[in-house]
């Protein structure tokens with residue numbers, strides 16, 4: 569079967585959720601329900617399945633853009649989301665990126681300006697709460713659609729599967745070697761000095777702190793009607809980017825046996841006659857398929873767990889939605905914490921026992937950074953101390969993270 573391609577997610581409105589259980593409409597009620605959800609005994613059906621590698625006591629998390637909003641990153645669908653702020657927003661497709669030097673110039677110019685904000689952004693209270701859930705043995709794996717690497721930064725010891733890749737590196741489409749994004753950013757600054765000084769000014773003015781084109785203009789930044797930056801005297805067509813350094817040193821032989829050509833101009837910029845060595849962000853672009861090993865690892869993470877907790881995503885992308893469906897179909901309880909509706913969410917909560925208070929399913933519409941720290945605090949108070957191995961972790965990261973966490977609670 570052909571791997572499904574990444575498609576632009578459905579962006580229309582979704583119906584508002586029914587909160588489950590009904591008293592989970594406050595932070596206190598949500599914490600109580602999620603606490604029961606995470607500590608309920610697994611269903612006999614799932615226990616019977618556990619012979620293989622399954623662990624019905626453990627939870628797998630599936631996260632999306634909503635969890636990074638408190639870190640200052642844009643959501644796609646929320647009030648400040650990319651789709652609402654910039655209605656003509658249309659991401660580049662993989663095939664355009666590969667085929668078109670001009671499209672790559674435009675992509676890298678925008679990315680050059682956008683990287684600063686992402687690079688200075690940090691994980692928030694929700695990511696650190698997940699770290700503690702991992703330390704407590706409650707969560708065993710995180711699957712994320714986010715490309716910001718916040719999960720692995722906040723909880724390096726709790727495995728994270730990055731379903732849609734990551735922006736912290738680039739990958740060569742020919743030799744598949746990775747290149748750190750930071751080094752690439754330096755190359756872009758060196759090749760595009762006018763853009764580099766423009767970026768420095770835009771950062772200083774605060775114009776890049778918002779995605780809203782009107783707010784950007786108010787802070788002195790010129791933008792086109794489509795929200796693109798308009799740099800006087802330096803249109804996108806002048807933007808320059810480097811070639812893959814590995815392919816440049818050693819131009820590979822193409823699939824048909826011919827020698828590829830990988831060259832740069834006197835300044836180190838890509839030349840359009842090249843036939844290999846295109847660097848792309850290490851994310852799954854629209855129109856590109858998810859690597860089968862990532863897809864399979866995500867399915868195994870679902871199959872090996874006893875419950876699914878969905879955080880900050882409307883499951884609008886098919887790759888995420890089908891993982892949630894897979895969990896539900898195997899009889900796993902599903903909990904969803906998301907602001908706004910979720911694609912086909914009724915199906916996740918069908919036939920719940922009338923009396924259930926969160927053990928069999930939870931639906932909360934509150935921010936992840938508002939609920940998860942308090943949830944962790946509640947679980948620490950109610951779980952037996954031997955389940956909490958946090959104190960035995962000697963790593964210095966543990967202390968700093970715990971401190972961050974305490975600060976969030978105070």
Ligand SMILES: [Zn+2]
Pocket residue numbers: 740741742743744745812813814815816845846
């Ligand atoms: Zn290469």
